[in-house]
Amino acid sequence: MTEIKLKRVYEDVENEDGFRILVDRLWPRGMRKDQLKYDLWAKNITPSPNLRKWFHDDIKSRWDDFVTMYQKELDGADEAKDFIKTVESHNIVTLLYASREPVYNHASILKAYLEKVLRKM
Template sequence: MNIQIKRIYDAVEPADGKRILIDRLWPRGISKEHAQLDDWAKTLTPSNALRKWYHVDTEQRWDEFQQRYTAELEEQEEDVQALKSLAQKEKVTLLTAAKNAGKSHADVLKRILERG
């Protein structure tokens, strides 16, 4: 599977493949034209309550956030499977505005998609 995570603010590249925004809120300062999205997967984003809870203390809440977000994604199994199927066929770039993609929902989603 060929999945990468990229900030929405990074330059668009032909090697990105399918560009999918995985943030619930539209990123500040980015026009829809500039984003060049193939999809906006709102159903695969953390709920507003979880997102707000996590941002209070991202360091201390990271482990529990991963568990809670994984549980939320289990309720979106059809959409997760559709994205996984797409990623098995072609390159997918998960786009987020998160400054630390390694400790964000993007990282959790990528790991879930890559599971066999």
């Protein structure tokens, strides 16, 4: 099964990162495009703009609802099926995100979602 890792875009690149996927809809602040080493920018796999804005209004109290709503978006998205195929074709995948929040961010939800789906395959 594919090993999935999480890493902030501002952290150093390592050989152990494998296939690096940027999973933010917006380009990371303060970073030039030539600064970030990534193999794929999967902006269509991120939470919808409305969901993201709603969540950021009150991150900690909306976390549980955000997890549920984002997972529903992933379940209903054709992009998610294509993304899963891309992920499973690599031994190691690192999901890159810009948020300063290591726990309350969509990349952690996406990682858990992918691991669950890949276990069933």
